[in-house]
Amino acid sequence: MLQEIFIALVCISVLNPICIDGTTDQSDVSSLTVLYSSLNSASQLTGWSSNGGDPCGQSWKGITCSGSSVTEIKLSGMGLTGTLSYSMSGMTSLTNLDVSNNNLGNNNQIPYNLPPNLQRLDISGNTFSGAIPYSISQMTPLQYLNLGHNQLQGNLTDLFGSLPNLASLDLSFNSFTGDLPESFSSLSRMNSMYLQNNQFTGPINVLANLPLQNLNVANNHFSGWIPDQLKRINNIQTDGNSWSSGPAPPPPPYTPPPPGRSSPGQRSGGSRSPSNSNGGGKSSGIGGGGIAGIVISILVVSAIVAFFLLKRRSKKSLDEEKLGQDRPFTHLPSNEVQELKSVQIASSVDTMTSVPAVPMTLKPPPIDRHKSFDEDDLSNKPVVKRVNNASITAMAYSVADLQMATGSFSIDNLIGEGSIGRVYRAQFDDGKVLAVKKINSSAFLNQSSEEFLEVVSIISRLHHSNITELVGYCSEYGQHLLVYEFHKNGSLHDFLHLSDEYTKPLTWNARVKIALGSARALEYLHEVCSPSVVHKNFKSANILLDMELNPHLSDSGLETFLTNAEHQASNLNMASGYSAPEVGLSGQYTLKSDVYSFGVVMLELLTGRKPFDSSRPRIEQSLVGWATPRLHDIDALDKMVDPALEGLYPVKSLSRFADVIALCVQPEPEFRPPMSEVVQALVRLVQRANMSKRTTGDRQEASRRTDDSDIQDY
Numbered sequence: 001m002l003q004e005i006f007i008a009l010v011c012i013s014v015l016n017p018i019c020i021d022g023t024t025d026q027s028d029v030s031s032l033t034v035l036y037s038s039l040n041s042a043s044q045l046t047g048w049s050s051n052g053g054d055p056c057g058q059s060w061k062g063i064t065c066s067g068s069s070v071t072e073i074k075l076s077g078m079g080l081t082g083t084l085s086y087s088m089s090g091m092t093s094l095t096n097l098d099v100s101n102n103n104l105g106n107n108n109q110i111p112y113n114l115p116p117n118l119q120r121l122d123i124s125g126n127t128f129s130g131a132i133p134y135s136i137s138q139m140t141p142l143q144y145l146n147l148g149h150n151q152l153q154g155n156l157t158d159l160f161g162s163l164p165n166l167a168s169l170d171l172s173f174n175s176f177t178g179d180l181p182e183s184f185s186s187l188s189r190m191n192s193m194y195l196q197n198n199q200f201t202g203p204i205n206v207l208a209n210l211p212l213q214n215l216n217v218a219n220n221h222f223s224g225w226i227p228d229q230l231k232r233i234n235n236i237q238t239d240g241n242s243w244s245s246g247p248a249p250p251p252p253p254y255t256p257p258p259p260g261r262s263s264p265g266q267r268s269g270g271s272r273s274p275s276n277s278n279g280g281g282k283s284s285g286i287g288g289g290g291i292a293g294i295v296i297s298i299l300v301v302s303a304i305v306a307f308f309l310l311k312r313r314s315k316k317s318l319d320e321e322k323l324g325q326d327r328p329f330t331h332l333p334s335n336e337v338q339e340l341k342s343v344q345i346a347s348s349v350d351t352m353t354s355v356p357a358v359p360m361t362l363k364p365p366p367i368d369r370h371k372s373f374d375e376d377d378l379s380n381k382p383v384v385k386r387v388n389n390a391s392i393t394a395m396a397y398s399v400a401d402l403q404m405a406t407g408s409f410s411i412d413n414l415i416g417e418g419s420i421g422r423v424y425r426a427q428f429d430d431g432k433v434l435a436v437k438k439i440n441s442s443a444f445l446n447q448s449s450e451e452f453l454e455v456v457s458i459i460s461r462l463h464h465s466n467i468t469e470l471v472g473y474c475s476e477y478g479q480h481l482l483v484y485e486f487h488k489n490g491s492l493h494d495f496l497h498l499s500d501e502y503t504k505p506l507t508w509n510a511r512v513k514i515a516l517g518s519a520r521a522l523e524y525l526h527e528v529c530s531p532s533v534v535h536k537n538f539k540s541a542n543i544l545l546d547m548e549l550n551p552h553l554s555d556s557g558l559e560t561f562l563t564n565a566e567h568q569a570s571n572l573n574m575a576s577g578y579s580a581p582e583v584g585l586s587g588q589y590t591l592k593s594d595v596y597s598f599g600v601v602m603l604e605l606l607t608g609r610k611p612f613d614s615s616r617p618r619i620e621q622s623l624v625g626w627a628t629p630r631l632h633d634i635d636a637l638d639k640m641v642d643p644a645l646e647g648l649y650p651v652k653s654l655s656r657f658a659d660v661i662a663l664c665v666q667p668e669p670e671f672r673p674p675m676s677e678v679v680q681a682l683v684r685l686v687q688r689a690n691m692s693k694r695t696t697g698d699r700q701e702a703s704r705r706t707d708d709s710d711i712q713d714y
Contacts, residue, residue, distance in 0.1 A: 024056040027090040027614065028070040032060070035085035039104075044078045069093035076122070077101040084123070089113035090576075092614045095141070101125035105150060109133070109440070112417060120144040124170065127151055134417060137162050146170040148194065157411035158183040170194040172216065180206050195220065196237065204230070217241065392453065394460040395472035399479055402426060402436050409438070420558060425486065434471055435487075439480040452480050459557040462529070466521035468544060468554040487552055493540040496604055496642075505644035506549070508653070511605040514551045515657075516682045518543055521553040522598055523675040526591050534559055536589040538597035539578045539611075540604050559589070577611025577623055581667050592669035598678065599664025603627055606657060608642030624665050631658040656685045 032055055036048045047060040056065035064072035071093055080102040088094075094115040105128035112133045114121065119141050128150040136145070137159035145163075148170040155178035160166065166187055172194040179202030180195075192214040193207070203224035204217060215233055219240035226238055405426035406413045416423030421439045428434070439452075456473045459482070463469070472483035489495075492514060495506055506514070525533040536559045544552045580596035583589060600611050603623050611623045620626045630636035634651075637658055641649065660681050663673050673681075 023068045024054050024065065024070065025068045025093070027612075028093070029053065029055060031085065031088050031091045032063070032070065035088065038083045038085045039080055040082040044080065045075075064096075066093070072096040072098075074098045075102070080104055082106075083108060084111050088115050090612070090614070091115040092117055094118060096120045098122040099126070100146065103127060105129065110147075110152075114139070117141050119165075122146040124148040124150065129153065132156070132159065134159055134411070134414065134422075140164065142166055143189075144168045148172040148174070150174055152176060154178075156181045159411070160184055161186045163187065165189060168192040171198065173197045175199060177201065180204060182206055185209065196240075212236075392457045392460050392473075394456060394470050395483070397472050397474045397481070397483060399474055399476045399481075402474055402481060402483070405434075406436055420555075426483070433486045435484045437482045437484065439482065449475050449480070455557070456482070458533075462525075462533075462557055464521060464524045466517040466551055466553060467524065467556050468552040484554070485552070487544040487546050489545040489547060489549065491541050492543040492545060492551065492601070492604075495545065496540060496608055497610055505642070506605075508645055508649035510549050512653070512657070512682070512686060513549065514543065514545070515602055515605055516679070516686065517551040518553060518601065519598065519675060519679045519682055521551070521556070522594055523679050525556060526594065526675050532591060533557055534589050534591060535594050535597075538594050538601065539576070540601050543601070580669065582669055590669065591674070592672045595664050595672045595675060595678070596666075596669070598675070599661050599672075600624060602657070602661045602664065606642065606654075606661065607640050608644055628662065628665060631662045652688075653685060656681075660685075 029052055032048070033050050033052060036045060037050045039045065045061055047055075047058055053060075055063045055070060056068060062073055062075045062078075063070055064074070070091060073094065074096065076098045077100070080099065082104065083106060084099065084104045088097075088111070092115065095118060097115060097118055098120070100122045101124070103126060104123070105126040108128065109130035110123065110128050110133050112135045114133075114135065116139060118139050120143060121136075121139070122144070124146045125148070128147075129152065131152065131154040132147065134157070136142070140162060142163050143165050145166060145168070149172070151174065152171070153175040156171075156176060158181045160181060161183035164186070167189045169187075169190065169192070173196070176195075176198040177200065180200060184190075185206040187210055190210045191212060193210075193212060194214075194216045196216045196218040198220050200217070200220040200222060202222065204222055205224070205227055207215070208227035208229045212230070212233055214235045215230060216237040218237045222238075222241040223244065225244050230236060403409060405428050406424040409422075409424055413425045414422060415425045415435065416437075421437050424436045424438070426434045426436045452475055453473075456470070456475075459470045460473075468487070469485045470482060471485060474481040474483070495503070522535065522538065525535060533556065535553070535556060537555050538553070542554045544554055546552065578597045578600050580593040583593050600623065603609075604611065607623065607627060609623050613621055613623070627640060630640055634655060637654060638651075641647075641654065660678060663671075663681075664678065666672050
């Protein structure tokens with residue numbers, strides 16, 4: 001008998017080693033398995049697996065853990081090929097990522113969703129192209145950033161102002177252009193900066209007051225004078241630039257002369273005059289040096305005025321000459337794949353005044369007109385032209401038109417970063433404001449311009465009051481852009497998770513209204529469009545709100561672009577909590593996976609929580625996993641409600657809302673209802689409501705008044 005027990009224990013220990021050592025956080029495991037799949041170097045990555053496992057317990061090469069969390073990934077100089085994964089944002093404990101000196105760029109852009117809490121990031125010595133992704137500006141703990149020896153290009157944007165801990169920056173041996181950004185001056189802990197072998201221009205005054213110990217700006221196109229503060233750095237290299245010779249110009253008129261030595265906190269706003277050669281003695285009157293300074297100032301001002309007059313006169317002919325050349329347009333920012341960021345949120349939230357008593361009649365989309373674009377407004381606009389392809393009902397814009405409307409795609413006009421490209425605010429001469437989405441080349445892989453126009457044709461025929469309307473498109477010089485309606489109120493994600501003290505929380509009526517409108521948008525895509533359209537990326541960040549808080553679903557019809565990275569996208573969405581369980585297994589999206597994602601958004605509306613929140617206790621991190629067992633327990637449900645509602649919701653309405661959620665987030669796709677049934681359920685919920693009545697914030701008072709005739713619960 002004892003022998004049999006011993007044999008059984010041995011079998012259990014052999015067959016289930018992971019049960020003993022499998023301590024790694026599952027979000028880290030998921031991210032690492034996706035990373036492994038995206039790399040083409042299985043032999044170098046000993047211990048790694050694409051089928052899960054235990055990176056911390058099994059000693060995966062290059063992986064360092066602290067407890068159950070992966071904290072470091074060091075894979076430098078291993079000859080790795082392939083691509084850097086787009087699903088690493090879930091690794092919230094990772095502080096060091098070093099994949100330098102490999103071949104992971106493959107002439108693609110740097111992924112946007114890198115781990116958010118990195119302290120050290122080194123992706124140097126690869127072949128990344130494009131610009132620095134804006135998401136790096138959100139890595140506030142970042143201390144060391146090395147992007148050197150790549151093929152990065154374009155102007156540096158002001159994304160460094162939110163990196164107060166950055167102490168070492170290496171951008172050397174790339175093709176960056178333009179002046180140094182003003183945000184460099186806020187890097188108060190910067191001690192080492194390497195900018196050599198780029199094409200930077202302008203002065204370097206923004207570096208004057210940084211606590212630098214090492215500075216290399218060699219082999220660029222810098223001009224002006226080297227600030228005196230920088231000349232005192234022991235390790236400085238400045239050769240290979242176009243520095244001005246002679247003494248630096250004096251300060252501008254009507255400004256007091258600077259002290260002989262700049263204070264440590266003084267910000268450099270221009271070059272400083274040389275120190276007094278007489279040792280700092282006071283002088284009265286205007287000496288020879290003062291007169292010379294005045295003469296030099298007059299000459300400098302005159303030269304500047306003449307320069308701008310000549311530049312203004314030649315600007316128009318120069319622009320026309322550039323636009324006439326058949327060459328790729330290079331002034332756009334790089335292609336980047338990023339999630340939608342927050343935009344300015346209006347503070348007024350009104351209650352819902354009217355909701356249709358019956359489901360909205362959905363008709364097939366018209367193909368001969370565009371309902372939200374005023375044709376008369378465009379009759380005299382030279383920047384817009386009608387496309388000859390009769391199947392496309394949107395307007396055709398040129399790259400130059402959109403560049404002008406977006407301020408050359410300025411970072412100041414960046415309002416969104418979606419899964420397939422950046423979104424910019426565009427204001428045209430007639431005052432119309434639209435949103436321009438620039439499709440990333442990675443999302444357009446192996447597709448031609450003709451295929452892009454086919455997608456545009458499909459999207460342009462999607463007409464529904466709860467779907468963001470496509471206004472126009474652009475397909476020039478290898479660039480592919482979509483022009484949409486612009487909604488000032490931002491996204492539902494912003495309202496729920498990024499509200500500030502000036503923003504009123506969404507009322508219960510507004511939340512029901514948003515849920516019903518979003519459901520109708522999916523019903524239209526699934527059951528009216530032929531063939532059906534699977535959204536694949538349904539989430540609160542893609543539900544835009546107008547000034548009346550009506551929802552408008554964005555990214556509809558763009559599933560073609562998502563297909564190229566469908567497996568990676570599915571793992572990313574799994575990590576963010578929106579994707580159905582079957583998507584994580586097969587990577588395939590269906591109508592029923594959209595229904596699941598809709599249920600997750602309803603849970604966001606009910607609880608005010610994010611679908612996945614690593615800052616919460618482990619049992620509460622997954623919103624669906626935590627909330628599902630509580631949806632049919634009225635006491636537990638009451639405790640789940642978003643505290644921002646302050647108890648102001650009808651009790652029965654809450655229960656019926658939870659019933660709809662429970663149907664949508666069922667793990668088996670065949671048991672989830674079609675969206676038409678979801679719409680019907682929400683309509684019935686609304687029909688029973690007296691939207692002008694509210695319960696009190698006190699739970700006992702709300703329960704006591706459940707049967708009160710003054711309140712008609714849902």
